Amino acid sequence: MFQTWHIPKDRVHVILRDNASTRWNSTYYMLRSLLEQKRALGVYAADFELPATFTSSQWDLIESTTLLLEPFEELTKEICSSTASAADVIPSVLVLKRLLAKDAAADHGVKTTKATSLEAVSKRFADIEKEPLYSLATIIDPRYKDKFYSEDAVKIETHRQLLRLITKASQRDPNQEAEASNTGPPAEKVPRPGSFSSMFGEILAEETPRQAHTDTPAGPAPSEMIVYLSEPPIPRSASPLAFWKTNERFPDLAKVARAYLSAPCTSVESERLFSAASNIVGEHRNRLMIEKAEMLLFIKKNLPMMLLNKSNTS
Structure with a gap:
């Protein structure tokens, strides 16, 4: 009924030694596998009368650790995909910080680790929103737009930078009108509550007062930006490149998207x-x-x- 295995004692220290700190995901997979085989391990320990097994508190600690590392693992998979771009950086960092700052019942035993991880993430990505590559890529991505900036000052400055780029890219007739695309976005899968994906929905659902576009020059380019930002974001499962390929209402914004949505966020x-x-x-x-x-x-x-x-x- 159960598949059992035996690791010699002289190999345990080798496994722990080879588990480098940069390979944290292997530790996560090991702990998750332990939880999946918890019943089998209990039966094996009882049948062979092992001298030492995990206690109830240790099993709880393993479960809390896997729940803490789960968002990191989900984030790693998303940003390492072939479709990830620079637009995913700022939203992912904000979601990760929200999850680490949120109190949960499963934090027992890992509160210090969680606080340390939050401090490390905040320190490493302290100035990420001030980088034009990431801030402009985020706002031009129809899945995120301007919903994922932590400060209003950064949002306003990004609006101004985007206006300058649109004005520079605008070369069409001001009286030209483009027809809207009738293709609707695909249905969004409902993520598990408390997961990394569900936090995106929580941030998008927050009602934030839209800042007035001050110093907005007249012309078609600002109109494109206002209409674009006033519409709700498309589902995260949709492709932003497909959106800009099929949507003909924002030709100048599409030119900016081609420049900023092409850069990958990892190597x-x-x-x-x-x-x-x-x-x-x-x-x-x-x-x-x-x-x-x-x-x-x-x-x-x-x-x-x-x-x-x-x-x-x-």
């Missing part, structure tokens, strides 16, 4: 590219010409997107 994709190259050129395939290796690598990374675009247009 994971480039590292995956290096890994893919090592699979193409290996020990038993080391005489490929450079040009052919580049062509194979290009096909491997771009063929799925080409097939997806073909299926969407057909």
Whole structure:
């Protein structure tokens, strides 16, 4: 009924020693696996009369630790995806700080760790909202817009920067009117309460008084920005690139989106590219010409997107 295994005592210290601090996710997966096999481990300990097992308080501590690390693991997976961009940085940091600052019943035994993690995140990303790359990418992402800035001063300054970019990108006729797209956003999945994804919904649901757009020059560009920000954000499961590709109402904003939604927020994709190259050129395939290796690598990374675009247009 249960699959059991035995780890020799002389291997325990090796496992703990190899679990480097930078590999915290392996600790999380280990603790989560322990919780999943809690019943099996209890049966195994009773059948073989093990000299030491986890106590009830230790099991509670393991569960509290996994709940504390769960948002970090979920965030890591999201920002390491191929669709992640610079727009995900500020909202993710704000959500993570909200979760760490929120008191929960499962904090027993990990309150100090939680407070230390909050302090470390706040210190590391203290000036992230002041970086134009991240602030402009966030506001131009239709999933977030201007809902995830912690200070009104940062929001107003981002509005001004976006206005300057729109005015610079505006090259169309002021009397030109674009037709709205009739395609609606996909249905949003309901996240588990208290999870990393649910906190996004809580922040978006907060009613905040919209700041008046002072010093707004006349013309079509500011009108685009006002209409764009007045509409509700699209679901997080929707693609912001698809939104700007199909939406024809904001042509000048789309130009800004093409410039700021293209930057990834991590180096994971480039590292995956290096890994893919090592699979193409290996020990038993080391005489490929450079040009052919580049062509194979290009096909491997771009063929799925080409097939997806073909299926969407057909």
